[in-house]
Amino acid sequence: MPDEGPEPGQTPEKPFDRKPHGLIAGAGIGGLAAALFLARAGWRITIADREPALLEVGAGLQLAPNATRLLKDIGIVDDLDDIAVEPSGLHVRLGRDGQTVSRTPLGRSGESRFGAPFLVVHRADLQNALLRRVEQEPAIELQLGLRLVDIREREDSIAGLFIDAHEQETRFEADLLVGADGLWSKARSLAGLPSPTRYSGKTAWRTLIPRDEAPLFAREAEVNLWLGPDAHIVHYPVCGGHEINVVAIIEDDWREEGWSAPGNPDIVNSRFRNWNTKARDLIAAAASWNRWALIDRAPEGRWSRARMTLLGDAAHPMMPFLAQGASQAIEDGAALAVLLGGIAPEGSALAGILKRYDALRIPRTARIQKEARRQGTIYHLDGAAGWMRDAALRLLPTDALLQRYDWLFSHDARQIST
Ligand SMILES: Cc1cc2nc3c(=O)[nH]c(=O)nc-3n(C[C@H](O)[C@H](O)[C@H](O)COP(=O)(O)OP(=O)(O)OC[C@H]3O[C@@H](n4cnc5c(N)ncnc54)[C@H](O)[C@@H]3O)c2cc1C
Structure with a gap:
């Protein structure tokens, strides 16, 4: 990627102002949050997304305290006050007979333990809250309909080359380029x-059921997990409780590159036909489904070069079984902003800082990637192994699950020792 400078006929690049300039490719949850954190740390940001409008994809998201404590800093927890739901607990049941195997209180006890709340939100609500903040922030410029196609790195700057729907090229010059462009980065x-x-051999089927059409038990402000051989279901209310987000994970060999595709309800109804009535009623209440092939990548040894790095799914795509993909993308942005705060645009310190970013973030996200895969196996156990899992869950003291994940939820990505 060596570069000779701007091509003839191109608009000359804007000279740098005194702030360092970051270019972020991808305005998903990770890119938008990073733009806000970096702007607070004194950076001027250009953020470009290939989509002409930032439409919501997906449905519900769980935000754990390790993410909400960071989102509080940029006003997003307050912005979500009316629409995020704070679940009172995590309720784990068996799919076949509906028996409860464990209940972990979240709500106040989760918040007092970790100093920040567990929240469940519609993805669009979180994305819109981030977008509104980005639009209000004078140090951030958002460009839509521009797809990153190439990068030119020079000693003192980096350029991202983007094309629009008419194949017109736009070039942005910056001190740093951050790839926040998702799984297929x-x-x-x-x-x-x-x-x-x-490919995990598992697909996620997702739907939203209006509260009034959902079975009564599903309207509770809880995160619910139903375990069964080769499948599990997660559901919780979102949109201030007006919609119920349901995710059914099943083992199958469908795979398609991309994020989402319509799914035939008959397939999912038939897959859960031997489950207990409550679970079947919930599945049957859905009018339509979207499905995702669940894909990750093995952890990398590095994400950064001299003037570029990655965050979110571009860096560490993970299985959704710890519900941490977006939360880790948010952690990445917060950590990067702490490391990059106060850096002079002309300085040569950038490469060293990006090395520290890799050293800090790769081990943590690799552990979560590994745990999330393992969790998927445990959820789908059958026979004697499944029985042992259920017995162990029944014997767990109430707060043992939170204790077990203390390393995950207590983490503060802003705390970086010098
Ligand atoms: C079934 C399921 C359930 C999940 N549940 C949870 C959960 O409960 N909690 C949680 O924290 N996470 C969850 N996740 C994971 C979470 O959704 C992702 O980890 C998170 O959205 C990643 O954010 P991102 O910003 O890195 O990437 P994305 O959201 O994929 O955003 C990437 C952006 O880059 C843009 N882009 C792509 N290519 C280019 C290009 N060449 N140029 C410019 N722009 C480009 C895209 O248009 C997009 O806007 C779940 C995932 C799945 C599949």
């Missing part, structure tokens, strides 16, 4: 990071 491949995608 172009930035990642331009950085020469090799690890191939790993």
Whole structure:
């Protein structure tokens, strides 16, 4: 990617103002949150997304305290006050007979333990809250309909080349480029990071059921997990309780590159036909489904080059079984902003700082990637192994689950020792 400077006929680049300039490719949850954290740390940000409008994809998201404590800093927890739901607990049941195997209180006890709340939100509500803050922030410029196609790195700057729907090229020059462009990241491949995608053999089926059409038990402000051989279901209310988000994970061999595709309700109804009545009623209440092939990548040894790095799914796509993908993307942005705060645009310190970012973030996200995969196996156990899992869950003291994940939820990505 060596560069000779702007091509003839191109608009000359804007000279740097005194603030360092960051270019973020991808305005998903990770990119938008990083833009806000970096702007607070004194950076001028250009953020570009290939989509002409930032439409919501997906449905519900769980935000754990390790993410909400960071979102509080940029006003997002307050913005979500009316629409996020604070679940009172995590209720784990068996799919076949509906028996409860464990209940973990979240709500106040989770908040007092971790100093920040567990929240469940509609993805669009979180994305819109981030977007509104980005639009109000004078140091951030958002560009839509521009797809990153190439990167030119020079000693003192980096350029991202983007094309629009008419193949017109736009070039942004910056001190740093951050690839926040998701699972199929172009930035990642331009950085020469090799690890191939790993298909999990599982697909996620997602739907939203209006509260009035959902079975009564599903309207409770709880996160619910139903375990069964080769499948599990997660559901919780979102949108201030007006919608119930349901995710059914099943083992199958469907795989399609992309984020979402319509799913045939007959397939999911038939897959859960031997489950207990409550679970079947919940599945039957859905009018339509979207499905995702669940894909991750093995952890990398590095994400950064001299003037570019990655965050979120571009860096560490993970299985959703710890509900941490978006939360880790938010952690990445917060950590990067702490490390990059106060850096002079002309300085040569950038490469060293990005190395520290890799050293801080890769071990943590690799552990979560590994745990999330393992969790998927445990959820789908059958026979004697499944029986042992259920017995162990029944014997757990009430707060043992939170204790077990203390390392995950107590983490404060802003705390970086010097
Ligand atoms: C079934 C399921 C359930 C989940 N549940 C949870 C949960 O409960 N909690 C949680 O924390 N996480 C959850 N996740 C994970 C979470 O959704 C992702 O980890 C998170 O959205 C990643 O955010 P991101 O910003 O890194 O990437 P994305 O959200 O994928 O955003 C990438 C952005 O980059 C843009 N883009 C792509 N290519 C280019 C390009 N070449 N140029 C410019 N722009 C580009 C895209 O348009 C997009 O806007 C779940 C995932 C799945 C599949």
